[in-house]
Amino acid sequence: NAGVMQNPRHLVRRRGQEARLRCSPMKGHSHVYWYRQLPEEGLKFMVYLQKENIIDESGMPKERFSAEFPKEGPSILRIQQVVRGDSAAYFCASSPLIASTDTQYFGPGTRLTVL
């Protein structure tokens, strides 16, 4: 049973380019969460999605960032016109149930570097 998969593991972009981060949840999980970890900081919640729905995007910057979780395929976190401050590790997590005490299972993360 494969765990949460993220790709790419490392992504380098120049300022102004777009970054696309992909997350495939664990089999049977229909809830996906994206977190960002800046250097020397903890995990900050960005967005919570179910299939085809954004449930909570309160942690996501209003501009340049978007997320989707289509009916088929992985969840995508998209950052347009990247800036140096976007350099961070982006983790996604998945869980099987909503509003439950089920644990979130994390992927290995995508490390984004903006030059």
Place this chain on the structure above:
Amino acid sequence: DQQVKQNSPSLSVQEGRISILNCDYTNSMFDYFLWYKKYPAEGPTFLISISSIKDKNEDGRFTVFLNKSAKHLSLHIVPSQPGDSAVYFCAVFKGGQNFVFGPGTRLSVLP
């Protein structure tokens, strides 16, 4: 406004001794609490959890204690092993909302 605090950014412990990691939260409505361990270049890994109806949960060398009146959570690791060296995050959860993570404590277990 930090809802979850881990006031010790780092902790060093001798192998075989007890490691105690602490976490404080501000909202008494949180009802589920977890600890995650994170190695460099990897995602966080679930370690142990406790619900608000309990005050202690044990799993092998790991025990989590919850003091609801003090809004305080702690993780005890005994005996500590060098492989326990990692960053430990506490996370809190309220049904219908999202996990809130603390900033982490870096544990170093010295051989």
